[in-house]
Amino acid sequence: MKIWVYLYASIATFLWVAISYVNCQAALYGQFDFIGYSGVSSMHATLSPMTYKVLFIERVELSTNVNLNGKPTYSVEFDLATSEIRPLTTLSNTFCSAGSYLPNGTVVNLAGAEAKQGVVQGFNQIRLFNPCNNGTCDWHNDVYTLLTNRWYPTVEQLSDGTLFIIGGSTSGVSVNNDTINEPTFETYPSITGTKPVPFQFLKDTLPHNLYPCVHLLPDGSLFILANTNATILDTTTWKIKSTLPKIPGPPRNYPLTGGCTLLPLDPSNNNQPEVLVCGGGNNNDSNTLKNVKGEFTCGRISPLSNNPTWEMESMPFSRVMPDITMLADGTVLILNGCNSGTAGFNKCSDPVLTPVLYNPKAPAGSRFTKMQSPSYIPRMYHSIALSVPSGQVLVSGSNPNNNPSGAGPFPTEFRVELYSPPYLFTGVPQPQIILAPDSLKYGQSFEIEYKAFSGTHKVTANIHNPGFVTHSTHMSQRLVWLEITSSDNGKLSLKAPANGAIAPPGPYLLRVLDNGVPSNSTWIMLSK
Template identity: 50%
Template structure:
C-alpha cells in the first residue's frame, strides 16, 4: 500500500482545559440515550450508543413519538442523533464486528415493557451509506446464542469469527455457581455449540466481563478475578497458566480495566497486556486501586511488572489514542460498580506512555495527570477514540430506572477530549491513501519503493509511523477487540515540493490484525494525522 503525507494546520478552538498540553475538553452534544455501550460504525464518522430498557431514555422513535428508543446512531460531525429500533433488551450485553463491518450486539437481559428478553439475542447493524439512511438493528428469532448471557465478553479471532465467553444467566451483583455461564462459543457457531470452561468456575465470584485479548500468535489471553491464562484457538484448551496478578480481583463489580498495548514491528509485535485500577473490595466504602500490572504473556518467563497510577480509580476506561499512548478515563475512587454504589468521581484522565523515553526515565513514571472534565462519569460510561484523533466520552447511568436528579444523575452530555498532541508545534501530517490502491489492505509478502534511478530506498525516518486502530466495543470498562497495530514501513521517499511517499507492508496475518475495518493514521514526531478508514480483507 502506498500513502502520501503533507501538513495541515487547522486550529482547534479551546473550550475548557487549563493547559492545552494537558488536553482540552469540548462539550459537543447530547447522546439521546445514556451511553451504556458504544462502538464506532465502520467507514463513517458515527458511533452507535446502546442503553438498557428503563425509564431514562431521552430519545423517541421517529415512527412512534410516544415510544422511547434504546439505541441511537450519533453523528460525530454535526452532533445529532437518529433513533434506532430495538426488539430485545440489550442491558449489560457485549459486541463486536463481522469482517464486512457489520456490528454484532449479543446477550442482554429480561423482557421489559414491549421489548423482548435479550439473554441469547443476536442483533446486527450494518453501516449506512449515502444512498441508504434507513439502516437499523436487525434481530432474527432463528439466529441466537447457544445459551443466554448477561455480562459476557466478545473478542475477534484471526479468521474473523467472534469468540464469546462467560456471563451469567440473570442479573446479579456477583457471579455464582447457581447463575454462572461457564462456557464459550463462537459466532458463526460451531456445530458443537457452547463448550464448558472450568476456568470460569475456578474464578468465581469475580469473573463477569472477562478480560480477553487476541495475541499475535492467534491464541487468547484471558483474565478473570486475579488469574490469567493463554487459551489455544486451535485446540480450544488452556496451553499456559500465567502468574496471578497481585492485589484484589479486577473484574466486575470491582471493575478494573485492561488493554492490549500497541503492537509494534520494532519488537516483532511482542504483546503486552496492561490491567489497571478496580475497587479494593465489594463494599460501598471500598476505595479505588492505584495498582497497574503489565505482563508479556508470550515471553519465556512472564511476570507482572507493577506500577502505580497517581491516584486510585475503579471503573476505568483504558483507551489507546492515535499517538500510541493509553489514556485512562472515567470512574470513581470510592465504592464499586453497580447502581448507587460509587462516589468520589475521578474527573482527571491519566496518560500512560508504554514506551521508554528520557521523560519516563527522568520522572520514574509512565503516568501523567491530564486536564479534568467537570462531568462525573461513573457506572455505565464509555470512552472511544475517533477519526480526528480525539476521544469521545459519554454515559454515566448510576441510578436504576429513573430520570430523577440526584448527586449523580443520568448523563446525556457528550464530550470530546483532545490530547496534547493536537496542540503540538509540529504540524499535523495529512494522510492520503493512493486512489490506485483503494482502501483495502491485503497481506503481501513484501513491498518496496523504487526511486527514479532504480535504487531501493531503505532509509526510513525513525520518527515516522503508520498505525491501524480498532476502537472496539466499549461497555463496563471492557473494550472488546480494541487494538493498535503498527505497520512496517518498507519504503520512504521525500521530494521537495511534493508529498512524502511511504510504502508499508500489510499485517502478516489475521492474528496480528483480524479482518475488518480500522482507522489508519500516520505519525510524524509522535503527532498523528487524522484517520482514514481502511479495510483488511479476510485471509
C-alpha cells in the first residue's frame, strides 16, 4: 500500500513540476498549439474583416484536400473559433498573387499565374470577397482587370484607400530578368491612367526585385525597397522624392528572400516612421544561387528623417524567408523560414523552428530575444504567419515541393498552429472591451469602456491591420498607437488618427492593453 501511495505521490509531483515548467516556459517564450487543418496549402492569408475568420489561398495544384461542387478548389474560409473550413470558389490561378483591403472592407486578391487544370490564368485578374458571417460570401471577379500581367507583385494601401500595385514579372521564373520583368506600377481603382506607369527603379534593381518591400509613410509617400536599393516615391507627382542609402548586406528580395515591416506609428513622437528589414539569403555577391546561407542582419531606417541611415543589427539566427509579424503590443515576431538555400521549390534546408522577438523600443544591442519554445513543424517556402484578433499569431503553410506530396523531408503542410506570445501567460486575464464604436472618422474623439485586471491601470490602445501575407511579404501591415486624452477607471478617451497617411481608410482591429496584456480585438471601420 505504501509503495502505491509513494508511486502516486511521485507521479503527481512529476506532473506538477512538468506543468510548472511548461507554464514557466510559456510565460518567458510563448507557446505553439496545433488547432486544425487548412484543407489547402495556405501560401496566402488574410483576415476576413468584421469576422473572426481567415481566408487561405493557394495555387492550382494537386495538393488540395477541398472540393466544391464536385471539383477541387484552392481557397477556404478558416474559422478561428472552431477550426472549421468552408470551401470557396476558385476563379483563376492565384499562385504568387497579392492582396489588400478596400475602404469598405472588401478583400482584394489580384494577379497570379498561368491557366492550369481547367482553371483560367490569373496574371491580370482582380478577385473580390465581401466578408460575411452567414456562410454565403464567396470570391467574385471584378469587371476590370489589371493593366498588365503580374506574378509576384506587391500591393500597398494609399492614404485615400486606393491600392498601389507594383512590379512582378509577366510569367513565373526562378530569378527575374529583363525579358519578363514588369518595371511598372498601377493603382486600383485607377488614379494613374489607363496604362502602367514605367518605374526605372525596378530596372535598376534586377534581378532581385520581386515582391518589393513597400510601405505608406505618414506624409503620404511610399517607401520602396528592392534588392538593396531604397527610395521614396511621391504619390502626388508619381516621381522619386528621394533616394535612400542602400541597405548593407545581400539582396533582400526573391529568391534571396528577406522580410520587412513598418514599425508601429506613435502620436507621442509625431508618428515618426521607421522600417525594419531582416534576413534573406547571402550569396556572397556571387552570380549563382549555390551554397547560399541565411542572412543574420536586420536594417532599421527612419526614411523621413533629415539624415536617413541604416542602423544594422544581427538576429540570433540567420534566416531566409522570415515572416516579420506585428504583435498586439507593438513588438515584432520573426519566425518561419530556413537557414540554408533560397526561396523556390526544393531549394531550402535546415528549417529555423525557433521564433525571435524584436522589441523596437529597446536600446540597440538588446532588442532580440530567442523564444525558446520552438514549433515542431518546419515552415519553409510558401508559409505564412498572421496576427489574429485574440493577440495570437496564426502559423500555417509550407509547400516547397514543385510536385506536392506527403513524402520527403518537407512535405506539403496542412497543419495550422496558433502561437501565443508571453503576454498571454502573465497570470493576468486579458482585459475586456465592454463598449466601443464600430466606426471612426479621422481625428474623432471617442470613448472605450473596458475592464482591466492587473491593478496597475497602465492602459494603452491601438488599431492594427495585420495585412495580406504571402512569400514573407506582409502587404499593408500596420499598427498605430492611439492618443489617449483622458483615462478614468474603466473608461478611455481616445483620438482617432488624423488622416489616411497615418492609417488608410478601411477595417482595423481595435484593442486595449492592460500593462502590456492585449484584449481580444473588436473590428472598427476608419473613414474620412
